[in-house]
Amino acid sequence: MFLNYFALGLLCFAGIIVFYGIIVIHDIPYEIAVERNHPHQDAIHAAGWVSLLTLHVLWPFIWIWAMLYREDRGWGFHKNESNSIAALQTRLAYLESKLAAEDKEKLNDVIH
Known part of the structure; x- marks a missing residue:
């Protein structure tokens, strides 16, 4: 039982x-x-x-x-680092500085 x-x-x-x-x-x-x-x-x-x-x-x-x-x-x-905000901001700052340098160089060529 x-x-x-x-x-x-x-x-x-x-x-x-x-x-x-x-x-x-x-x-x-x-x-x-x-x-x-x-x-x-x-x-x-x-x-x-x-x-x-x-x-x-x-x-x-x-x-x-x-x-x-x-x-x-x-x-x-x-x-994917290329899509991160920090990487894009760094790349944008680099391109802006490069563009500013080219504009400055062209301005110097026009003056001289």
């Missing part, structure tokens, strides 16, 4: 662990999005709940969506 109750308790315990395990697994993309400061955190969280209702069919796509964005480099797959 004791083994029957032990088996029933073990079955209930395993069912609860599986139930909460599935809920924890569905929330992994949202946790990734929060960690990466993803701009679509709320949408990823909602999609995770929808995926839970659809037996996690959408979960791999939500995980990919959460992994695509990183705060330091945005949606790109590599850091």
